[in-house]
Amino acid sequence: MSEKKFKKFNNNNKENNKKFYNNKKNKNNFYKKKYNNQYKYQEKSIEEYEKSYLKRRMKEDVERPICPICNEPIYIIEEAIRHNASGELAHFECILNEIKENNIADMEEEDKIVYLGSGTFGIIQERQNGKNTRFFVRKRINYENRKVKRIEDDADPEEEDLFNV
Structure with a gap:
């Protein structure tokens, strides 16, 4: 009796596996399920x-810097930029709005303000030549001063001369 039970529940039979995989319908369904489950979580x-x-990020218990413009905490520090007046980190959106307010006189209706990189913003204009659309930078606004590196107070004066470019 124990041998019959063992045979009944033994899943290592090569014959049963061959029957299952030789059936074309079972084989296709198996691969479809396998590959569809793989991409199931990428629907977001x-x-x-x-x-x-x-x-x-909001649930983390970490001391966060406060934006000097809107006085709210900065949750994503990687997206923050140093504020010119105070030298503290500020939200990217707050600085973009501040630059828009300061440069309203220089802008036309179709102009946009974009971040060009390395602490530089620009007022751009779209120009169309037939089928091609090109962007023209009308004005560059250097917001962050990247040339001077900050040095700790306990540094030697000789080393300061080396770091200031």
Whole structure:
């Protein structure tokens, strides 16, 4: 009796496996399930991923810098830029709005302010040549001063001369 039970529950039979995989319908269904489950979790949009990331960052118990413009904590420090007047970190959106307010006179209706990189913003204009659309930078606004590196107070005066470029 024990041998019959063992045979009944033994899943290592090569014959049963061959029968299962030789059946074309079973084989196709197996691969479809395998590959469809692989991409099951990638159905979220970018906005959903950003929301979940922000929720995680907001729950962390870390001391956060406060934006000098809007007086709210900065949750994503990687997206912050140093404020010109105070030298503290500020939200990228707050600085962008501040630059828009300061340069309203220089802008036309179709102009946009964009971040060009390395602490530089620009007022750009779209120009169309037939089918091609090109962007023209009308004005560059250097916001962050990247040339001078900050040095700790306990540094030697000789080393300061080496770091100031």
